[in-house]
Amino acid sequence: MPSEYNRQHERNPFQHHGFQRSTHSVAGSSSVSGSRPNRLSAPSRMQHDRVSRAPGVPCLPRRESMDPDQELRGYEGVCRLFPLPEVVLFPHCVLPLHIFEPRYRQMTEDALAGDRLIAMAKLKDGSDWNVEEDPPIESVACLGKIFDHRRLADGRYNLLLVGLKRVRLLHELPKDALFRRARADLLDDAYPETPLDSLREELVGQFRMFCEREGRVEPEIARLLDKPIPLGVLVDLLGHYLGLPGAVKQAFLNETDVEQRVQSLIRILGVQLGTGSEADRARDDSGFPPPFSLN
Missing domain, CATH: 2.30.130.40 (LON domain-like)
Structure with missing residues (x-):
């Protein structure tokens, strides 16, 4: 078992169970599929001698x-x-x-x-x-x-x-x-009384733009963008798929208000795309959120 962050490129041992392969290395993985390293963080020396984690499947x-x-x-x-x-x-x-x-x-x-x-x-x-x-x-x-x-x-x-x-x-x-x-x-997820259709369109549009910039998107995620799944589910799936830092993902997990969760992800995507507000860009200048990539 690895004693530090592992960036080996191996076949996903769970692929035969009918789950898609992760195409991005994940910190702490014991088995990693992918072709490029995560731009979020450098390898850590943290010892993982108790449990190792295979790639998250978004x-x-x-x-x-x-x-x-x-x-x-x-x-x-x-x-x-x-x-x-x-x-x-x-x-x-x-x-x-x-x-x-x-x-x-x-x-x-x-x-x-x-x-x-x-x-x-x-x-x-x-x-x-x-x-x-x-x-x-x-x-x-x-x-x-x-x-x-x-x-x-x-x-x-x-x-x-x-x-x-x-x-x-x-x-x-x-x-x-x-x-x-x-x-x-x-x-449980909390939804406002008014529909969030316009917010959903904005989220999907920003995510598509980001994928175009990155030059790829997993087919399964692309199909989900057009499915009528609940918005709370969609934003969780996209938040998992993006290579966000653990602290940002935890903040998303803490938030049960779906509207707030979507707005947060739109803001982060906007910063990465350079379309965010001046206040958002100021946050970016401070180093948060850091650059991220697709999982």
Whole structure:
């Protein structure tokens, strides 16, 4: 397993499960497909000897009829926590994971024997993953469900986790196992009373312009732009697809107001395209948001 950010170009081991390949390297990946490095950040020396992460797949699972409310019908308000640095999962997106540390093997076994739910939680900036046993995590996480898995002969797991809903972590529970658990409330997207059709058109237009500038877009994402999916789902998928920094993705995850989320992504795209307002360009001059690329 890699002990630092890995930028190998390997075949996606989950491709045979019917998921699209990621075409961009992801920090902390154990298996990466792609042809060019992420322009967001240089490799870090952070050690990943507990878990490694395969590339995020910015698409809906093939079972597009998956209903989060139906999948979470038996949710009792307590979730298993899987904290990782710089990893943010969004609802309706798929994250391949390779599990090898004992605590997370136990977590996976417990999930598979029960409701199959795991909450991906981003470590707070400045947390030392290697020193602190239970480093602090963000208060909003994404509750996902194991969509597919494979147990390896030595007890490790490859699994696909599909995001279902945002959750607000209320408090962690006393440990009765190796892994962490927390009581958490489900969070729903909030829509205004008036339609957001014009905002949707602006978002899609900005995203298409950005893709034209980059010279490519995944066919699956291009098809989603024309599908009548809820705007909250669309902005989450695009936010996942863009190579945004972890802090920006976490801010998107924290925001349940769909209109605010869309406006934020439009603003960021505008800065990158040079079409943003003077105030937005001033933010860009300060170094935020940094340049990003397609995942």
